[in-house]
Amino acid sequence: MTELLIGTRKGLFVLDGDPGGEFAIRTRAFVGEPVDYALREPRSGRLFVAVTSPFWGPRIWYTDDLEAGDWTPAAGVSLPRGGDQALARIWVITPAGDGAGRRLYAGGDPGVLFESRDAGATWELNRPLWEHPTRPEWQRDSGGLSVHSIAPWPGDPDRVTLAISAAGVWLTEDAGASWRHGNRGIVAHYLPPETREQAISLCVHHLERAPRRPERLFMQFHGGVYRSDDAGESWIDIAGGLPSDFGFTVVLDPADPDSAYVIPVATVDRVTLDGRVAVWETRDAGASWSSHSEGLPQRDAYLQILRQAFDGKGEGPDLELYFGATSGEVFGSGDAGATWFTVKARLPAISSVRVGR
Amino acid sequence: MAIVILRGPLQKLAGEGSEHRVDGATVTELLRDLEHTHGALEGWILDERGIVRRHINVFVNGERVKQDAAVEAEDRVEILPAISGGAGTPAPATPPGAAIAAPALAALAAIPAIPAIPARPGSARRRPARPGH
Numbered sequence: 001m002t003e004l005l006i007g008t009r010k011g012l013f014v015l016d017g018d019p020g021g022e023f024a025i026r027t028r029a030f031v032g033e034p035v036d037y038a039l040r041e042p043r044s045g046r047l048f049v050a051v052t053s054p055f056w057g058p059r060i061w062y063t064d065d066l067e068a069g070d071w072t073p074a075a076g077v078s079l080p081r082g083g084d085q086a087l088a089r090i091w092v093i094t095p096a097g098d099g100a101g102r103r104l105y106a107g108g109d110p111g112v113l114f115e116s117r118d119a120g121a122t123w124e125l126n127r128p129l130w131e132h133p134t135r136p137e138w139q140r141d142s143g144g145l146s147v148h149s150i151a152p153w154p155g156d157p158d159r160v161t162l163a164i165s166a167a168g169v170w171l172t173e174d175a176g177a178s179w180r181h182g183n184r185g186i187v188a189h190y191l192p193p194e195t196r197e198q199a200i201s202l203c204v205h206h207l208e209r210a211p212r213r214p215e216r217l218f219m220q221f222h223g224g225v226y227r228s229d230d231a232g233e234s235w236i237d238i239a240g241g242l243p244s245d246f247g248f249t250v251v252l253d254p255a256d257p258d259s260a261y262v263i264p265v266a267t268v269d270r271v272t273l274d275g276r277v278a279v280w281e282t283r284d285a286g287a288s289w290s291s292h293s294e295g296l297p298q299r300d301a302y303l304q305i306l307r308q309a310f311d312g313k314g315e316g317p318d319l320e321l322y323f324g325a326t327s328g329e330v331f332g333s334g335d336a337g338a339t340w341f342t343v344k345a346r347l348p349a350i351s352s353v354r355v356g357r
Numbered sequence: 358m359a360i361v362i363l364r365g366p367l368q369k370l371a372g373e374g375s376e377h378r379v380d381g382a383t384v385t386e387l388l389r390d391l392e393h394t395h396g397a398l399e400g401w402i403l404d405e406r407g408i409v410r411r412h413i414n415v416f417v418n419g420e421r422v423k424q425d426a427a428v429e430a431e432d433r434v435e436i437l438p439a440i441s442g443g444a445g446t447p448a449p450a451t452p453p454g455a456a457i458a459a460p461a462l463a464a465l466a467a468i469p470a471i472p473a474i475p476a477r478p479g480s481a482r483r484r485p486a487r488p489g490h
């Protein structure tokens with residue numbers, strides 16, 4: 001049985017099911033409120049959601065008992081009071097990984113990172129990133145100024161790679177006491193050629209680290225798919241062979257550091273290409289790509305798939321993959337992407353899809 | 358002291374019933390004092406800049422006001438979600454986070470919408486803050 005946490009414009013939907021058939025809605029929470037992200041922390045089982053209430057503002061909530069609906073607002077998820085900026089949204093919540101105890105990270109808009117050392121009950125703003133001298137050069141994109149991807153190093157929670165849209169890749173080896181760029185090799189075609197080399201306003205859409213070879217990362221960029229083999233210091237364009245280098249998501253097979261899955265979309269309108277839905281896979285670190293579309297809509301399907309709406313469970317041949325669209329469909333695969341089925345249809349606009357357990 | 362009336366999640370966070378006697382010469386001062394007294398409310402009404410959140414309306418004695426409006430002793434101040442915040446939906450009929458089990462989902466359709474309170478043009482009170490407060 002697989003549990004899916006679906007964040008939608010109208011609340012959290014928790015689905016249960018097995019690959020191959022339609023999943024059932026087990027419960028809903030935050031009915032009517034935009035749920036931007038949801039996570040079940042694998043060690044504790046604690047469930048987190050990021051809610052941007054149009055009335056009461058953005059907040060992280062957590063519960064140890066989903067069915068009871070006993071949610072608690074996390075403390076400290078805010079910017080310094082009395083300043084000229086307010087927290088707009090939490091984009092992602094990430095466990096710090098093996099050996100990190102009860103530590104978690106959360107990223108949000110405007111380009112902020114929070115850290116919790118008590119399993120998510122209280123959080124603290126990372127000041128070195130908040131006060132970084134280059135911050136005035138960071139650029140908002142249409143989604144805001146978002147820390148949306150957080151990739152801790154397995155076994156070394158002080159070593160973290162972040163992606164900010166649009167402020168590029170950031171690296172720390174000292175638990176966030178200092179930050180530096182990791183942008184070498186990324187080409188922003190939306191900037192004049194003479195400014196690209198030193199550009200900070202790099203619009204990373206999503207970034208993932210290969211857990212079995214942590215120095216390897218994959219990135220979906222705003223026009224480009226990249227791989228890093230040196231822990232995010234430099235990047236190699238691997239979009240050759242894809243029908244479009246534009247997209248918002250990337251998922252890896254944890255068993256295979258040479259693997260990545262992307263969902264290419266059209267550059268102009270950011271929907272699936274030619275009305276057909278396909279997931280593209282590489283098993284040779286981006287040297288070649290193959291398309292998977294069996295079971296996915298192949299006619300008149302112009303789906304918008306957002307950056308947090310693609311996730312996986314398990315690994316190898318049993319890898320399960322799930323993605324959702326703003327049109328309310330969720331699709332899944334129980335055979336590492338070879339074939340697909342409809343998990344659920346007619347949900348509200350989907351912001352995030354995360355495997356709970 | 359003015360009387361601040363809280364409902365829904367704000368009432369739950371503040372505890373101690375729905376009515377709270379709070380100090381302040383303006384709506385802003387009142388809300389800051391409310392946050393000071395009930396720490397769990399911090400960030401719910403005023404954002405980090407000290408601005409009333411965009412989709413919250415403050416009413417004093419039944420009239421919608423801006424946050425620099427003056428408040429007098431025994432004024433009744435209500436803090437309500439605006440009809441604009443839900444992208445076409447009414448204010449939440451359930452507390453934030455309330456889980457709804459699958460069998461109860463169908464009952465959602467039966468929950469009546471909270472009546473919207475229209476903002477009357479020109480009704481915002483613009484009394485200046487009293488000097489010395």
